[in-house]
Amino acid sequence: MTSGSSTASPRRRYAPRMPPEQRREHLLDCALRIVVRDGYDQVSVGAISKEAGVTRPVVYSAYDGLEALMLALLERTRNRAYEQALGVLNSGSGSEDLEEWLTASVARFLDCVQADPDVWRPVLGLVHGTPAVVRRRIEETRDLVRARIERGLSIALETRGADGLDVGVLAHVLVVTIEEFARLTLERPAEYGKERLVTALSGLLKA
Secondary structure: OOHHHOOOOOOOOOOOOOOHHHHHHHHHHHHHHHHHHHOHHHOOHHHHHHHHOOOHHHHHHHOOOHHHHHHHHHHHHHHHHHHHHHHHHHOOOOOOOHHHHHHHHHHHHHHHHHHOHHHHHHHOOOOOOOOHHHHHHHHHHHHHHHHHHHHHHHHHHHHHOOOOOOHHHHHHHHHHHHHHHHHHHHHOOOOOOHHHHHHHHHHHHHO
16 A cells, blocks of 8 residues: 555644643633533543643643642632622622622622532532542631621621621521522522522521
8 A cells, every 4th residue: 555545544633822821721721621520530631631632741831730730720719719709798898788788699699600600610519529628728718708798797787786696607507508509500590590599588588
């Protein structure tokens, strides 16, 4: 068989060249997609390179191994989630009507979750195989958010003259409730839409 009659194997298509910082962000995006779609235990340099359409050396040139890449992903995801949650809470001071502050904050939070589901699924425990280090960082972030809610509750309840309530316990209950609302809106959106959940919370607060 002559060289002219041989059939060449199709060449693998690679992602276009990117500046280093853009490449790192792209690799983190690809790693996050794998986490959300397949779970943490399916993430590897090979899986990320395939998802990104690059060779393994490209991944290693951007990050010094899988551990460094996953730590960067953890920090980015944690920061995005915290900034979104803090932005929601800070948009209302807590000094206005308690029901208004909480229901408006929950509505805005659910909008954030629906707009950025890949960030929130790992935070809300909706992916399998979550490593212990990720769980610890999520809990640390949850504590920060809980503290901000507690401060808002203290202001609102003091305005109402409700001094006998345990604000710390109430903040825990609210965080658990809000996180469950977020899981429902991601996992069962047709059944648990934002309006239904916010209306239920409003009714609970009035009761």
